[in-house]
Amino acid sequence: MDGLLGAPEPVHHHVAHGGRITRTQRHLLLPVLHAIQDRVGWVSRGALEYACRRLSIPPAEAYGVVSFYARFALEPRGEVTVHVCDDIVCQLVDAIDAPEGARRVPCLGLCDRAPATLTERFGAVYEAVQSAHPPFRQPGSKLLRRIGVVDPESIESYRDHGGFAALKRAREMGPAAIIRAVTEAGLLGRGGAAFPTGRKWQSVADQPVRPHYLVCNADESEPGTFKDRVLLENDPFALVEGMAIAAFATGCEKAYVYVRDEYPLARERVARAIKEAREHGYLDFDVEVRRGAGAYICGEETALFNSIEGKRGEPRNKPPFPVQVGLFGKPTLPNNVETLVNVIDIVNGEFGDTRLFCVSGHVLHPGVYEVAMGTPLRSLIELAGGLPPGRTMQAVLLGGAAGSFLTPEQIDVPLSFEGVREIGATLGSGAVMVFDDTAEMKQVLLRIARFFRDESCGQCVPCRVGTRRQEEILERMFSSHGDGRADVMLLSDIAQAMRDASICGLGQTAANAIASGLTQLKVLNA
Amino acid sequence: MPDVHLTIDGRDVLSREGSTILDACRGLRIDTPTLCQLDTLTPVNVCRVCVVELDGSRVLVPACSRKVEEGMKIQTDSPRVRHSRRLVLEMLASSVDMSLTSPQVHGWMGRYGAEPSRFGKVATVAQPVKIDNELYVRDYSRCILCYKCVEACGVDAQNTFAIGVAGRGFDAHISTEFDVGLPDSACVYCGNCIGVCPTGALMFKSEYDMRSAGKWDESRQTVTETVCPYCGVGCMLELHVQDNSIVKVTSPLDHSVTSGHLCVKGRFGFEFVQRRGPKS
Numbered sequence: 019m020d021g022l023l024g025a026p027e028p029v030h031h032h033v034a035h036g037g038r039i040t041r042t043q044r045h046l047l048l049p050v051l052h053a054i055q056d057r058v059g060w061v062s063r064g065a066l067e068y069a070c071r072r073l074s075i076p077p078a079e080a081y082g083v084v085s086f087y088a089r090f091a092l093e094p095r096g097e098v099t100v101h102v103c104d105d106i107v108c109q110l111v112d113a114i115d116a117p118e119g120a121r122r123v124p125c126l127g128l129c130d131r132a133p134a135t136l137t138e139r140f141g142a143v144y145e146a147v148q149s150a151h152p153p154f155r156q157p158g159s160k161l162l163r164r165i166g167v168v169d170p171e172s173i174e175s176y177r178d179h180g181g182f183a184a185l186k187r188a189r190e191m192g193p194a195a196i197i198r199a200v201t202e203a204g205l206l207g208r209g210g211a212a213f214p215t216g217r218k219w220q221s222v223a224d225q226p227v228r229p230h231y232l233v234c235n236a237d238e239s240e241p242g243t244f245k246d247r248v249l250l251e252n253d254p255f256a257l258v259e260g261m262a263i264a265a266f267a268t269g270c271e272k273a274y275v276y277v278r279d280e281y282p283l284a285r286e287r288v289a290r291a292i293k294e295a296r297e298h299g300y301l302d303f304d305v306e307v308r309r310g311a312g313a314y315i316c317g318e319e320t321a322l323f324n325s326i327e328g329k330r331g332e333p334r335n336k337p338p339f340p341v342q343v344g345l346f347g348k349p350t351l352p353n354n355v356e357t358l359v360n361v362i363d364i365v366n367g368e369f370g371d372t373r374l375f376c377v378s379g380h381v382l383h384p385g386v387y388e389v390a391m392g393t394p395l396r397s398l399i400e401l402a403g404g405l406p407p408g409r410t411m412q413a414v415l416l417g418g419a420a421g422s423f424l425t426p427e428q429i430d431v432p433l434s435f436e437g438v439r440e441i442g443a444t445l446g447s448g449a450v451m452v453f454d455d456t457a458e459m460k461q462v463l464l465r466i467a468r469f470f471r472d473e474s475c476g477q478c479v480p481c482r483v484g485t486r487r488q489e490e491i492l493e494r495m496f497s498s499h500g501d502g503r504a505d506v507m508l509l510s511d512i513a514q515a516m517r518d519a520s521i522c523g524l525g526q527t528a529a530n531a532i533a534s535g536l537t538q539l540k541v542l543n544a
Numbered sequence: 545m546p547d548v549h550l551t552i553d554g555r556d557v558l559s560r561e562g563s564t565i566l567d568a569c570r571g572l573r574i575d576t577p578t579l580c581q582l583d584t585l586t587p588v589n590v591c592r593v594c595v596v597e598l599d600g601s602r603v604l605v606p607a608c609s610r611k612v613e614e615g616m617k618i619q620t621d622s623p624r625v626r627h628s629r630r631l632v633l634e635m636l637a638s639s640v641d642m643s644l645t646s647p648q649v650h651g652w653m654g655r656y657g658a659e660p661s662r663f664g665k666v667a668t669v670a671q672p673v674k675i676d677n678e679l680y681v682r683d684y685s686r687c688i689l690c691y692k693c694v695e696a697c698g699v700d701a702q703n704t705f706a707i708g709v710a711g712r713g714f715d716a717h718i719s720t721e722f723d724v725g726l727p728d729s730a731c732v733y734c735g736n737c738i739g740v741c742p743t744g745a746l747m748f749k750s751e752y753d754m755r756s757a758g759k760w761d762e763s764r765q766t767v768t769e770t771v772c773p774y775c776g777v778g779c780m781l782e783l784h785v786q787d788n789s790i791v792k793v794t795s796p797l798d799h800s801v802t803s804g805h806l807c808v809k810g811r812f813g814f815e816f817v818q819r820r821g822p823k824s
Contacts, residue, residue, distance in 0.1 A: 063721075063722050066721070066722075067721075076705030076706075076708070076730065077721035077730070078705055078706055078707050078708040078719070078720050078721045078729065078730065079705055079708045080721070081708065081710055081719065081720075081721040081722055082708035082709050082710045082719070085710040085711050085712075085719075086710070086711070086712050092722075313712075330709065330712075335589050335606065335609055335610075337610075471713060471714065472713060473713070474712070474713040474714070475712050475713070475716075476689070476709075476711070476712045476713045476714065476715070476716030477590050477716075478589075478590050478591070478592050479590070479591050479592050479593070479632050479635055479636055479688075479689075480592055480628070480631065480632060480635070482689070482713060482714055482716065483635035483636065483638070483639055483714065484631075484635060485713065485714070486639075486666075486667060486713070486714040487635065487638070487663055487666060490663075490666050490667065491663070491664075494664070508662065508663065511627070511631060512631065512635075514624075514627060514628075514631075515627060515628045515631035515632065515635075517603070518595070518603055518604045518624055518627070518628045519592040519595045519603070519604050519628040519631075519632065520592070520603075521589070521590070521592075526603060
């Protein structure tokens with residue numbers, strides 16, 4: 019902790035700080051908590067109180083923060099902790115022999131190598147190791163063209179493959195022309211909400227209030243989604259270049275990359291890329307990598323801002339929108355990793371409107387695939403090798419836990435925003451989970467219900483109680499023998515209230531997959 | 545300040561810029577349910593029972609915090625609004641003991657047809673009462689997590705920060721650091737958290753003891769207004785008296801000096817009044 023904050027003042031000099039000093043240090047709470055945990059494996063009462071004294075944070079508030087994030091431990095534990103994923107995709111494959119004391123965790127974003135694990139070793143040197151996978155190439159792709167080709171740790175290698183040409187061109191074009199190009203390209207945000215990127219950039223650029231912040235949302239936690247990890251791990255300089263263009267176009271003085279805690283390699287590589295890019299003079303603004311702490315909700319932009327500010331990851335009510343009042347109350351541009359990488363091709367005049375999809379589950383070659391918008395879902399599944407021989411398809415979950423189930427009859431749907439909307443689905447974050455006839459769909463639905471119950475921040479009533487009731491009622495339905503018609507009605511009542519009255523997208527979508535599963539899949543007793 | 549034109553339930557309204565939809569509804573005497581809202585606290589819009597339907601908005605919006613905007617068209621009693629209000633009340637009442645909330649809350653439950661029992665046997669926040677000091681008790685099985693006590697303890701009134709929201713999801717709860725007892729926390733016993741609590745989760749120890757003994761009877765209580773004798777600030781006190789003994793002390797929310805908030809002396813320092821004769 020002292021490495022992060024500097025040596026403490028001598029005891030006789032210590033005064034409780036207030037006012038400006040308090041406000042300027044508050045945001046360091048999460049980095050400080052990580053420093054404590056990396057060193058000793060957990061956050062003790064003494065350590066938390068010391069952190070509070072150094073940062074002038076009330077202990078009750080800091081305790082609220084520490085107990086919010088799933089990855090902070092409040093009990094001592096061994097030097098090594100193994101996290102085993104038991105989420106939708108990983109529970110489909112045969113369980114690995116989890117060592118004693120292993121922690122069951124939600125999606126680790128390693129669905130292409132299920133069953134996934136993450137091993138942490140605490141001590142003077144903190145280490146985190148993800149289950150390994152050979153590098154992966156997809157010939158003929160655009161966004162993925164450098165994946166497995168460039169050396170992700172070498173700026174020369176990135177430059178040899180055309181890197182930073184777009185940034186140079188962008189600086190010649192000027193902010194207005196860049197924003198016009200992004201708007202005309204029709205790029206829609208790739209994080210899940212599909213908001214027009216050009217419009218967002220324009221709104222931030224127009225704000226007179228200073229400073230402007232750029233926040234790259236790399237808290238990819240939607241179950242079944244791992245495209246941003248693949249980009250961050252294998253092509254980190256592309257993100258740095260995309261961010262440099264975005265910051266230049268919208269006048270951002272400071273940027274953050276918020277990477278989920280479960281992506282240690284991605285975090286390390288992007289931090290190294292930022293450092294090298296700065297040394298080579300490509301970055302003229304400050305960029306900081308921030309580390310999440312195990313909270314799906316922090317992928318919601320306003321929860322993410324609160325998390326960077328050192329608070330509980332509770333979403334804020336909108337309006338005001340982030341482009342006006344965002345991080346630290348200032349105009350903020352929140353963009354997803356894939357969105358920012360797309361900007362390079364737009365500036366280079368090579369935008370192809372392709373999109374990354376994460377295909378996982380019962381396919382021969384799970385992984386990230388890039389296809390043109392409008393490609394039929396069937397072709398995407400075939401690209402991933404199709405189903406294992408002799409199996410038939412039971413369902414596809416499109417868009418992750420917040421998405422919806424499709425039946426085998428629906429898989430000719432074109433993968434475009436309009437195409438899937440027609441059948442009442444969304445592309446979401448690009449997760450495509452395939453289930454064959456061996457999958458226990460009731461277990462899948464229960465896992466989704468448990469996921470939302472675990473990940474609800476607990477702030478608003480519809481989501482806090484609704485996700486809990488949803489899980490309870492589903493369990494009751496699946497374990498009883500009745501037709502459950504009354505319970506189906508009850509679930510639909512809860513779903514509508516969550517959709518209508520929750521503060522944020524988590525609560526508003528927490529019933530989607532389950533509602534579509536109950537109508538599309540044969541999980542109810544006839 | 546300029547006025548803003550909007551329509552609520554088909555009626556044209558002029559509202560001050562910067563005011564909320566709730567203010568406008570109250571101006572029209574539309575009874576809008578609220579739980580986490582209090583005029584003296586910053587809106588947190590977490591209970592969602594005040595939601596209204598706004599034309600052009602995909603989701604319902606919280607009346608308590610959403611500012612009025614020119615041309616808004618609002619419905620406060622549409623089927624969607626009634627549904628969400630009913631479900632919010634049902635969900636809360638299915639997980640929390642709401643028996644000590646105001647009669648108004650029970651009125652809303654009736655109006656929206658809330659039937660908490662229809663969820664069947666489900667998880668609740670039931671837990672033992674926390675009694676760790678002589679002044680007030682904390683019964684979190686009555687807590688609806690409205691955040692009011694946290695706000696009153698923090699920047700909205702007391703700036704003591706003895707409590708916060710800990711945990712998350714259904715397990716989120718109000719807590720001191722590491723759940724230590726109040727005597728070990730930063731609590732200064734101003735009791736402002738009790739003053740804002742809408743559910744009886746926070747309660748004078750005197751009231752709690754009388755309720756437990758079956759002696760609490762509001763119909764036999766009188767309220768005497770006075771000014772706190774301890775210092776020169778001039779806080780107004782409301783002494784709640786039963787059987788010629790002070791049983792609790794409050795201050796009016798709209799009082800210009802206190803806004804309903806007091807300090808430990810004004811709130812709890814009334815014992816000397818009821819000392820009758822020298823100690824034997």
